[in-house]
Amino acid sequence: MKEKMHSGLRFENSTLDEVDARILTALDADARLPTAELARLVGLSAPSVAERMRRLVNEGVVRAYTVEIDSKALGYQIRAMVRIRPLPGKLHLVERLIQETPQFIECDKITGDVPFLARLVVHSIEEMDDVLESLSEHAVTSTAVIKGTSVKRRLPPL
Structure with a gap:
């Protein structure tokens, strides 16, 4: 390289x-x-x-020109980070379920015991429960509601 x-x-x-x-x-x-x-x-x-x-x-340095959307302005009052650990043999199924669930607006594959860290937006606690329940047969989740943002997405040091 x-x-x-x-x-x-x-x-x-x-x-x-x-x-x-x-x-x-x-x-x-x-x-x-x-x-x-x-x-x-x-x-x-x-x-x-x-x-x-x-x-x-x-060169792939610039991949896209994008827009930043305020999810609250669209009625999504709750933002959360969800750690998702698929049950044995369910990794690909869980990944597909995450991709197909529009409330998951971003998901990273990470190292460690929990392979997925996803950003979730929902209108209510009840909607969040429904989304997480749809994964419960195939994965264990741990959710943290986002109270605020100390550092918004930014460029790395140039």
């Missing part, structure tokens, strides 16, 4: 520089920035920024 060192940071399979880091930081703050505005912010021409963006996409 090719690695490049830059300013004490290691970038695998990439040729990121300080300008790329400024572009990524600006896009993290507002993914809808027009190329001309992005160019002005980083001190390059619009064609140069467009070419850098193409390279960042081609």
Whole structure:
């Protein structure tokens, strides 16, 4: 695996520089920035920024431009983190059930005794009970309701 060192940071399979880091930081703050505005912010021409963006996409550094949705504004009053431990022989079935349950808005496979850590949004405690009950025949769950967010999703150090 090719690695490049830059300013004490290691970038695998990439040729990121300080300008790329400024572009990524600006896009993290507002993914809808027009190329001309992005160019002005980083001190390059619009064609140069467009070419850098193409390279960042081609290298897999930028995978998508996305929108952040407030689940509470959509009526989902409860957010929770759910650790899910499938019963023996049920790993793939449980993974499929998680994928097919729209209230699970994100799920990571993790190391340790509990292979899944999922983010759940529901309208009520009763809905949360229904969702978790649908897994109970195939998995053991442990749920923590999210009270607030101390650090919202952000870029890693560039």
